[in-house]
Amino acid sequence: MLDSELKEEIQQGYRQFLSSNKLNPRLGQKQMIAAIANGLGEIEEDDAGNRTSDNGICVVEAGTGTGKTIAYLLSTLPIARKLGKQVVVATGTVALQEQLVNRDIPSLLKSAGWGSGKSSGDGYSIALAKGRGRYLCPLRLEQCLDTATAKDSGAFLFDDEITFNPTSHIIASYRAMDKELKQESWAGDRDSWPESIDDVDWQPLTVDRRQCTGRRCRYIRECCFFKARDELEESECIVANHDLVMADLALGGGVILPAPENTIYIFDEGHRISATALNHFSGQCRLKSTINWLGRIQKQIAGQLPLLVNTPDLANRLEKTADVASASEKLLGVSYPLFEKFLDQNDTDNGARETRGANNFSGPSDDIRWVFPRGDPGDEVREIAEHISEHLSTLVSLLDTLSNQIGEAMDEPHYPLLRVDLEQLFQQVGVWQSRVEDTQRLWQSYSQSDAHSGSKNDSKGSSDEKPNRATKSPNARWLTLEEGAGGNMDIRLSASPTDAGGIFQANLWQRCFGAVITSATLRTLGSFSNFQQRCGLPEYAQCTAVEGAFDFARVGVLAVPDIGVDPSDARGHTDALIEKIPELIDWNEGSLVLFSSKRQMDLVCEQLPAEYLDRVLVQGQWGNQEIVRRHKEAIDQGDGSAIFGLASFAEGMDFPGDYCRHVIIAKIPFAVPDDPVYSTLSEWLEQKGSNPFMDLMLPDASLRLHQACGRLIRTETDTGRVTILDRRIITKRYGKQLLADLPPFGRDFS
Numbered sequence: 001m002l003d004s005e006l007k008e009e010i011q012q013g014y015r016q017f018l019s020s021n022k023l024n025p026r027l028g029q030k031q032m033i034a035a036i037a038n039g040l041g042e043i044e045e046d047d048a049g050n051r052t053s054d055n056g057i058c059v060v061e062a063g064t065g066t067g068k069t070i071a072y073l074l075s076t077l078p079i080a081r082k083l084g085k086q087v088v089v090a091t092g093t094v095a096l097q098e099q100l101v102n103r104d105i106p107s108l109l110k111s112a113g114w115g116s117g118k119s120s121g122d123g124y125s126i127a128l129a130k131g132r133g134r135y136l137c138p139l140r141l142e143q144c145l146d147t148a149t150a151k152d153s154g155a156f157l158f159d160d161e162i163t164f165n166p167t168s169h170i171i172a173s174y175r176a177m178d179k180e181l182k183q184e185s186w187a188g189d190r191d192s193w194p195e196s197i198d199d200v201d202w203q204p205l206t207v208d209r210r211q212c213t214g215r216r217c218r219y220i221r222e223c224c225f226f227k228a229r230d231e232l233e234e235s236e237c238i239v240a241n242h243d244l245v246m247a248d249l250a251l252g253g254g255v256i257l258p259a260p261e262n263t264i265y266i267f268d269e270g271h272r273i274s275a276t277a278l279n280h281f282s283g284q285c286r287l288k289s290t291i292n293w294l295g296r297i298q299k300q301i302a303g304q305l306p307l308l309v310n311t312p313d314l315a316n317r318l319e320k321t322a323d324v325a326s327a328s329e330k331l332l333g334v335s336y337p338l339f340e341k342f343l344d345q346n347d348t349d350n351g352a353r354e355t356r357g358a359n360n361f362s363g364p365s366d367d368i369r370w371v372f373p374r375g376d377p378g379d380e381v382r383e384i385a386e387h388i389s390e391h392l393s394t395l396v397s398l399l400d401t402l403s404n405q406i407g408e409a410m411d412e413p414h415y416p417l418l419r420v421d422l423e424q425l426f427q428q429v430g431v432w433q434s435r436v437e438d439t440q441r442l443w444q445s446y447s448q449s450d451a452h453s454g455s456k457n458d459s460k461g462s463s464d465e466k467p468n469r470a471t472k473s474p475n476a477r478w479l480t481l482e483e484g485a486g487g488n489m490d491i492r493l494s495a496s497p498t499d500a501g502g503i504f505q506a507n508l509w510q511r512c513f514g515a516v517i518t519s520a521t522l523r524t525l526g527s528f529s530n531f532q533q534r535c536g537l538p539e540y541a542q543c544t545a546v547e548g549a550f551d552f553a554r555v556g557v558l559a560v561p562d563i564g565v566d567p568s569d570a571r572g573h574t575d576a577l578i579e580k581i582p583e584l585i586d587w588n589e590g591s592l593v594l595f596s597s598k599r600q601m602d603l604v605c606e607q608l609p610a611e612y613l614d615r616v617l618v619q620g621q622w623g624n625q626e627i628v629r630r631h632k633e634a635i636d637q638g639d640g641s642a643i644f645g646l647a648s649f650a651e652g653m654d655f656p657g658d659y660c661r662h663v664i665i666a667k668i669p670f671a672v673p674d675d676p677v678y679s680t681l682s683e684w685l686e687q688k689g690s691n692p693f694m695d696l697m698l699p700d701a702s703l704r705l706h707q708a709c710g711r712l713i714r715t716e717t718d719t720g721r722v723t724i725l726d727r728r729i730i731t732k733r734y735g736k737q738l739l740a741d742l743p744p745f746g747r748d749f750s
């Protein structure tokens with residue numbers, strides 16, 4: 001129960017925020033503050049500060065214009081402070097993260113009379129969390145500069161692993177960075193370096209956690225990453241992004257960010273978290289490339305052994321590493337024809353699928369793919385995968401021991417190998433460790449049968465009982481034939497959980513002190529149940545929906561014109577779009593045209609009348625941020641501009657006012673049926689007596705459609721039009737369910 005002191009602090013902060021900004025209270029915002037404050041206020045803990053009660057997970061769907069950020073900060077920060085917990089706000093993108101830390105949060109805190117967000121002595125302290133890869137490693141900088149000047153560059157720099165082919169311009173940049181670091185005028189954060197740095201030039205300056213010598217490092221005091229980590233530890237509120245939180249959870253939690261047990265998470269744009277989690281818990285391995293890489297390890301070791309005559313322990317361990325790498329290489333070679341056989345099949349076999357040119361939301365692929373039915377690769381694959389996995393596990397253990405040995409050698413003042421050599425060897429072993437660990441996880445997945453995925457004979461649930469996707473759905477496993485290094489064909493093995501629910505249950509909900517998940521779209525088909533399933537939310541999660549502040553009926557119109565054909569006739573629909581879209585766009589204003597298929601988008605773009613081409617920006621033409629910049633620049637200059645985009649423009653993009661007066665949606669964004677993760681889950685649901693269309697496809701489409709429509713009205717003064725070029729939304733029964741989920745725009749269905 002929220003105590004009166006906390007309640008008053010939150011209420012006072014809100015009153016102050018409103019009066020500073022000359023705003024009236026918003027009903028939805030007040031409801032959101034109350035829902036979160038009450039939900040978190042009920043958490044019980046033991047003397048050690050561990051949550052003992054089954055509560056503290058608040059799900060809030062807050063319509064556009066609610067003012068979510070102020071609502072979740074005002075309600076969460078005082079409670080977290082009182083409980084001695086840290087708050088981790090996770091946004092959808094790095095850009096949003098920067099915006100929150102540098103602009104939104106300081107201004108909100110200031111207007112609530114809660115300080116500036118800079119340091120703990122001044123109200124609440126806020127810090128920005130980024131992955132290691134965004135920070136320069138001073139040790140690597142030293143190594144790179146030494147290599148460039150051929151000074152003491154060490155004997156163990158394997159140049160094909162740690163790429164470093166600097167131009168004089170890059171060396172000059174590195175020197176400038178070195179200078180700024182030494183003068184403490186730059187913190188080593190890539191994003192705050194005044195010039196843009198290409199990945200290829202930045203990568204040599206970074207290390208991953210396996211390559212980092214940590215407390216043994218000569219540069220530990222100057223280390224940019226560890227300084228940033230220290231700042232996180234001292235901050236009450238850490239602004240991260242979904243990827244970083246999932247990366248932390250995939251490492252066991254508490255590695256990059258504070259331990260989940262001491263954290264209250266806030267997931268903004270929470271509708272995206274299940275997809276992000278699936279990405280982080282999936283894996284892949286290119287066969288030939290891995291075989292070549294294992295061969296290269298052996299050559300590298302053979303080349304370095306003469307340098308280790310005075311350190312037989314290290315030499316022996318490296319020799320063993322080469323032996324196991326060789327055995328693993330051979331086994332992978334043996335497995336290749338087996339996987340090739342699957343991809344060579346043209347006929348379907350046991351329901352397995354060969355797909356080519358998938359027509360999906362994120363773009364078509366010309367790769368040939370084989371999806372294992374129900375994610376089951378069969379006994380033959382499992383058997384060889386088990387052998388490979390065992391060999392790779394041995395390799396992981398050998399490398400772990402080797403890494404520890406090298407680390408201990410660094411502590412020995414008279415070790416018969418130079419410190420610089422040990423550092424480089426340590427980094428090299430770290431590179432191997434990371435790759436072998438990832439590869440081993442993939443093969444382990446192929447070696448296991450999903451005990452719960454069941455067979456066709458498994459009993460089906462009763463009609464009103466949904467199968468437990470979170471804990472029982474199988475992994476998807478699939479093969480892709482694709483062009484590898486040097487233009488040679490290679491087979492990529494992939495594996496992914498099909499449902500993020502189990503991931504969240506084990507890694508987050510059971511462990512975290514509390515959590516808030518919010519977005520403008522969490523409910524689908526009028527209910528939270530699909531979202532709860534997708535995220536494996538416990539039954540005690542408190543779900544609340546609050547209204548946004550916009551009067552959609554007054555400011556927007558939803559039109560569904562009759563274009564004479566629906567997308568079930570793909571060719572006819574594309575032809576109709578080619579004819580209709582140029583007519584629908586007002587070429588003097590800002591428009592967003594959203595497609596579910598890259599193929600269809602390209603076909604429509606190819607046929608656009610030449611006079612409009614200079615006003616069209618097509619996804620893929622430039623990076624998304626550059627497209628947004630060009631679009632806004634054109635609108636600011638009083639010109640028209642239309643962005644033709646796919647999924648990444650359908651959510652998370654902010655085009656207020658004139659930047660978007662018209663959103664055109666080519667068709668209802670149903671998931672691609674042959675997406676391996678989707679199809680494996682769909683098959684499994686069907687097998688369990690569930691209806692994949694109603695339980696999976698339709699709710700997902702509803703969420704995407706709602707997000708796409710949500711691009712139109714971003715501020716209270718926005719007005720505009722959404723046009724859906726898919727009549728199924730009014731002719732089909734399910735279409736009416738989709739319509740009911742959309743913002744209540746005025747309607748034009750003529």
Ligand code: SF4
Pocket residue numbers: 136137138139140207211212213214215217218219220223224225226
């Ligand atoms: S502690 Fe790690 S990241 Fe920092 S300078 Fe040393 S090796 Fe680089």
